[in-house]
Amino acid sequence: QVQLVESGGGVVQAGGSLRLSCAASGRTFSGLSMGWFRQAPGKEREFVAGIGPSAISTYYADSVKGRFTISRDNARNTVDLQMNSLKPEDTAVYYCAGDRSGLVYRDRYYYDFWGQGTQVTVSS
Secondary structure, three states: OOOEEEEOOEEEEOOOOEEEEEEEOOOOHHHOEEEEEEEOOOOOOEEEEEEOOOOOOEEEOOOOOOOEEEEEEOOOOEEEEEEOOOOHHHOEEEEEEEEOOOOOOOOHHHOOEEOOOEEEEEEO
């Protein structure tokens, strides 16, 4: 079993930056593919970014490409999401997720482990 805990959310003005971090427990972290998802009020949870176990492969939603960067540190069991040039439409609860298959999926149903989420609010 893997437990995921997100941190780093908050309130920021449009154009600003935030860095989210997800800390994982368990010795299997290095074998997991990891993803960040977000869910705005009244909307479906959507894929934001994903990273493979070795960090060689990264994937982004078109809406965040060029503004967000996902990274991981397998020695520290962490995965981060650097968010720059934030927009009001980025406002959502952001979730960290892990997938035992080691493949990066954009569909949330493939992910086995989830954090509790952290709120990001971007004011205009």
